[in-house]
Amino acid sequence: MTEFSTKPDNTVLRASWRLRVKAFILDNMLFVAGASIFFLVMISAILAPWIAPHSPAEIVMSNKLMAPGIDHPMGTDKFGRDIFSRVLFGAQISLTVGVCVVALAVLIGAPIGLLSGYFGGKLDTALMRISDVFLAFPPLLLPIAITAALGPGLWNAMIALAVSWFPWYARIVRGAVMRVRKELYIDAARTMGVSHLRIMLRHVTPNSLTPVIVQGSMDFGYAILAAASLSFIGLGARPPTIEWGLMAAAARTQFLDQWWTALGPGLAIFLTVLAINLVGDGLRDVLDPKHGRRE
Amino acid sequence: MVKYVVQRLILMVGVVLGVVTITFILSRVLPSSPAELMLGGRPTVEQIAAAEAEMGLDQPLPVQYINYVSDLSQGEFGRSLRTGQPVLSEVSDRLGATFELTTLAIVLVVLVGIPLGVLSAVRRNSMLDNVARAIAVGGVAIPSFILAMALQLIFYGALGWLPLQGRVAPIVSLDSPILPITQLYLIDALLTGNWDGFRDALAHIALPLLTLVILLLATVTRITRNMMVEVLKEEYIRTAFAYGVPKSSIYYRHALKATLIPMLTVIGLTYGNLLGGAVIVEFIFDWPGLGAFVVFSIIANDYPASLGATLFLAGIYLSVNLIVDLLYFVVDPRLRTQ
Numbered sequence: 001m002t003e004f005s006t007k008p009d010n011t012v013l014r015a016s017w018r019l020r021v022k023a024f025i026l027d028n029m030l031f032v033a034g035a036s037i038f039f040l041v042m043i044s045a046i047l048a049p050w051i052a053p054h055s056p057a058e059i060v061m062s063n064k065l066m067a068p069g070i071d072h073p074m075g076t077d078k079f080g081r082d083i084f085s086r087v088l089f090g091a092q093i094s095l096t097v098g099v100c101v102v103a104l105a106v107l108i109g110a111p112i113g114l115l116s117g118y119f120g121g122k123l124d125t126a127l128m129r130i131s132d133v134f135l136a137f138p139p140l141l142l143p144i145a146i147t148a149a150l151g152p153g154l155w156n157a158m159i160a161l162a163v164s165w166f167p168w169y170a171r172i173v174r175g176a177v178m179r180v181r182k183e184l185y186i187d188a189a190r191t192m193g194v195s196h197l198r199i200m201l202r203h204v205t206p207n208s209l210t211p212v213i214v215q216g217s218m219d220f221g222y223a224i225l226a227a228a229s230l231s232f233i234g235l236g237a238r239p240p241t242i243e244w245g246l247m248a249a250a251a252r253t254q255f256l257d258q259w260w261t262a263l264g265p266g267l268a269i270f271l272t273v274l275a276i277n278l279v280g281d282g283l284r285d286v287l288d289p290k291h292g293r294r295e
Numbered sequence: 296m297v298k299y300v301v302q303r304l305i306l307m308v309g310v311v312l313g314v315v316t317i318t319f320i321l322s323r324v325l326p327s328s329p330a331e332l333m334l335g336g337r338p339t340v341e342q343i344a345a346a347e348a349e350m351g352l353d354q355p356l357p358v359q360y361i362n363y364v365s366d367l368s369q370g371e372f373g374r375s376l377r378t379g380q381p382v383l384s385e386v387s388d389r390l391g392a393t394f395e396l397t398t399l400a401i402v403l404v405v406l407v408g409i410p411l412g413v414l415s416a417v418r419r420n421s422m423l424d425n426v427a428r429a430i431a432v433g434g435v436a437i438p439s440f441i442l443a444m445a446l447q448l449i450f451y452g453a454l455g456w457l458p459l460q461g462r463v464a465p466i467v468s469l470d471s472p473i474l475p476i477t478q479l480y481l482i483d484a485l486l487t488g489n490w491d492g493f494r495d496a497l498a499h500i501a502l503p504l505l506t507l508v509i510l511l512l513a514t515v516t517r518i519t520r521n522m523m524v525e526v527l528k529e530e531y532i533r534t535a536f537a538y539g540v541p542k543s544s545i546y547y548r549h550a551l552k553a554t555l556i557p558m559l560t561v562i563g564l565t566y567g568n569l570l571g572g573a574v575i576v577e578f579i580f581d582w583p584g585l586g587a588f589v590v591f592s593i594i595a596n597d598y599p600a601s602l603g604a605t606l607f608l609a610g611i612y613l614s615v616n617l618i619v620d621l622l623y624f625v626v627d628p629r630l631r632t633q
Contacts, residue, residue, distance in 0.1 A: 030432070133313030137605070138570035138612045141589070142317075145605045148593040149321040225438055229575055232440045233590050248440055252579075255444055256452040256459075266441035273436035281432070 031285075034278025041272050045091035054082035056089040056242055065258045075260035077250065083264040089242045090268060094224045097158055098276070101223035102216045104162030109169025110212065114200055116170065117177030128174070131167035139164075140226060147235040154227075154243070157236040161226055165219060172215055176208030214284045221276035228269050244269050296624060296631050307617055312364070314609050318602045319363050323356070333376050372606070373599035377592070382603035386585065390607070391478025392462060393577070393584035396500060397569045399481075400507040405562060408512050412519025413546055416527060427516055434513030439572055443506045443579040450502060457501050460581040467495040503580040510572055511565055518561050522554040529553070555626045563619035567612045 025032050044051065054072075063080035066072055074083035109131075116127040134142065146160035147153075180186065181204065189199050228245030230236035237243035244265040251261035330346035331338060338346070347353050351362055366373070372382035415424045450457040458464060463473065463480060473492040476483045481500070484493035526532065527550055535545045574586035581587065585604045592601035624630050 129309065130313070133310055133317060136310050136314050136613055137609045138567040140571035140574060141605055141608055144574060144589065144593070145318070145321055145602065148598070148601055149324050221436065225436070228438055229440060232438075233575065233578055234594060245438070245440075248438070248444070252444070256448060259448055259452075262441065262444050262448075266438065266444070269438050269441065270433075270436050273438075274433060277432060277436055 028282055030278045031282030034275045034282065037271055037275035038279055041091050041275065042095065044088045045095050048085075048088040048092060052082075052085035052088045054085045056081065056085040057240060065254065065261070067258075068260050074264035075258070077247070077261050078254060083247070083261065086242050086247060087244070087264045087268045090244045090247065090265065091272070093154070093237065093241060093243045094228070094269070094272060097154065097227045098220045098224045100158050101161045101165070101227065102219050104158065105165040105219065106169050106212060106216060108162060109166035109171075110173045110205075110208075112166070113170040113173025113175075113208070114177055114204065117174035118181060118196070118200055118204060120178075120181075124174075127170070131170045134164060134167045137164070140229065143226060143230060144233075144235060147230055152235045152238060154231075154237040154241060157227055157230045160230075161223055165223075168215060168219075169212060172211045173208045176211055177204050180204055180207045210287045214280070214287055217280035217283050218277065221273040221280065224269065224276070225273055300621065303617065303620055307613065310613060311610070314606065314613075315364060315367060316360075318606055319360055322363075322598055322602055323359075367606075372603040375592070375597055375600040377595050377597045377600065382600050385588070385600060386604050386607050389583055389585050389588050389604075391475075391480075392582060393570075393573060393586060393608075395479040395481065396503055396507070396577070396582060396584060397566065397573055399500070399504055400511070400569055401562065401566055403504070403508045404511050404515050404565060407508070408515035409519050409551075409558070411512075412516045413523055413551060415516065415520040416523030417546055419524065424520070427513075427520065431513040431517040434509065437510070439506065439510055439575045440579055442509060443502070443576055446502050446506055447579075457498050460499075460579070462496070462499050462583055463492070464495050464499070467492060503576050503582050506576050506580075507569055507572055511568055514568075515561060515565060519554065519558065522557055523550060526550045526553045556623060559619050559622055559626065563616045566615045570608050570612055 048056075058081065060076075060080035063072075063076050064078055066076040066080075068075040072082050072084065074087060077083055077086070112127050112131065116124045137145075142164040143157070143160040146163055147157050150156035150160065177200075186199060186203060189203060227236055228243070228248070231243050231245030232249045234249070237246050239246065247265035248262055248269075251258075251265070255262040330343050330350055330352055333350070334342055334346055344353075351359060354362070370383055372386070374380065375382055375385055378385065411427060415427045418424055447459055451459045467473075471489050471491045473480050473484050473489055473496065474487050476486055480496040481493060484490075484496055523546075532545060532550055535549055540549075570586070573582075573584060574589055576582070577584045577587035578590045585608055589601050589604045589608070592598075592604065
């Protein structure tokens with residue numbers, strides 16, 4: 001081998017790869033921190049049945065309202081249940097709620113936005129005016145009213161949140177569709193006899209995916225917050241479902257003396273939503289060129 | 296301009312009709328029949344039918360809808376199932392409490408949030424900016440009810456400085472009652488020179504107010520900062536610097552002015568968030584406003600009351616946004632000539 005070897009120098013490559021990871025982590029500390037916390041929450045939700053130190057539902061009156069200690073890291077509630085175990089199981093519900101609300105909102109909003117933006121004209125005006133009405137309520141008030149009408153329950157709360165938030169997705173998709181609709185390749189596809197449906201699904205939809213992902217990642221966290229709020233006032237999850245908002249509501253009667261009863265679920269909601277928001281911010285920086293890097 | 300205002304008003308009528316339509320639909324999808332709810336207990340089938348006929352519920356839905364809209368337009372919001380009182384009077388009794396709380400909150404948020412945002416933008420990437428960013432990211436992740444409970448724990452439980460909940464202490468309403476003039480207790484107490492009443496009302500409003508302000512301050516600060524950063528890049532700002540215009544004059548007179556229009560929009564939206572947030576916050580602090588009324592009415596299955604209050608809150612929100620839209624003309628003279 002001469003010194004002009006064409007063989008790539010692996011040590012340099014490996015070092016640069018390691019450097020790049022390091023640089024990425026340094027540049028995106030918040031994103032990495034958020035992603036790590038979120039990963040942890042997800043793992044605890046999935047592994048809750050195996051890693052929870054106690055049964056989340058077992059009532060042990062002799063253990064009631066114990067302060068945090070080695071056996072009960074977050075203390076126990078008024079029924080002697082281990083709060084840490086309940087927080088782990090609560091992650092299952094909250095993450096599911098977040099995913100379901102965003103998915104439902106996209107499922108309702110995206111087709112409306114697609115039709116509205118693609119066909120324009122009177123259909124567009126009508127659909128958008130109807131969507132606007134849903135935004136005329138102060139946030140959280142419409143979900144509360146809808147859940148009240150449907151009857152309290154986690155499913156109804158999720159439906160209510162999705163119905164209240166779909167206009168945002170309708171607007172986003174509509175905007176994206178209107179941008180690509182006038183492109184030459186869409187006209188070309190039409191001339192070649194491609195059906196409206198196929199154009200919308202194959203050529204227009206992929207173009208609106210990015211803003212929907214960005215908005216969805218932010219709403220994921222807000223959905224968890226809003227659902228917990230609904231549960232807190234008695235409209236969302238009902239016992240014996242283990243849900244963070246419900247745990248905080250139960251803590252209301254004794255949190256002034258036993259502060260830890262509210263701390264566990266409160267911390268869980270805060271950290272989860274914070275992590276999701278940090279990841280969402282990072283996603284927006286990467287995916288949305290217009291938004292650009294923060295300065 | 297007149298044309299725009301007229302258009303805006305027509306649009307508003309449409310939205311209001313839409314909002315009313317939604318509450319009508321909500322009042323008809325209730326799992327139990329409204330007549331059954333009104334009668335309470337275990338009514339017979341005949342009793343339910345009689346009540347339905349009396350309430351007009353045996354009419355076809357379109358007729359019911361027209362009746363509903365025409366009732367509302369005459370200020371007829373129905374009667375509360377719980378108290379039997381007209382919903383309109385129940386709601387207007389509580390309007391003052393919500394108005395006092397949310398208006399003070401928006402004023403504080405604007406007074407603190409905007410200067411903080413400007414400072415953040417001017418000293419970009421400074422310690423202050425980073426702290427403000429951390430608060431902004433963390434602030435939106437705090438559940439309102441946890442924040443409220445934490446404040447209760449600190450200021451009532453640990454320090455004992457402020458009352459736990461309510462709007463005025465029972466002892467104060469006996470000894471030196473606040474005479475209702477405007478329904479805004481702080482102002483009423485001042486107007487009548489009732490110092491004990493004023494101090495007590497102030498102590499009671501402090502915690503719910505603080506909760507709402509903390510919840511929304513972060514967002515307003517952040518948005519102000521980002522808008523200011525954009526404006527400060529403009530050429531006329533650089534020119535002003537070159538001419539030696541004093542810095543404070545550049546920041547607060549020239550740059551901040553350019554952010555007024557988007558700022559107004561943000562304030563309008565923030566007010567909506569306040570009204571929504573007030574539902575939870577009033578509930579926790581037992582603040583006798585519209586938000587808590589909505590929740591308690593829902594718990595009591597009192598749907599005319601909860602939907603009536605919902606309509607009112609939506610109405611306030613719509614009016615605020617209408618005012619914001621009209622303020623654009625005041626703020627931006629260019630719009631007036633168009």
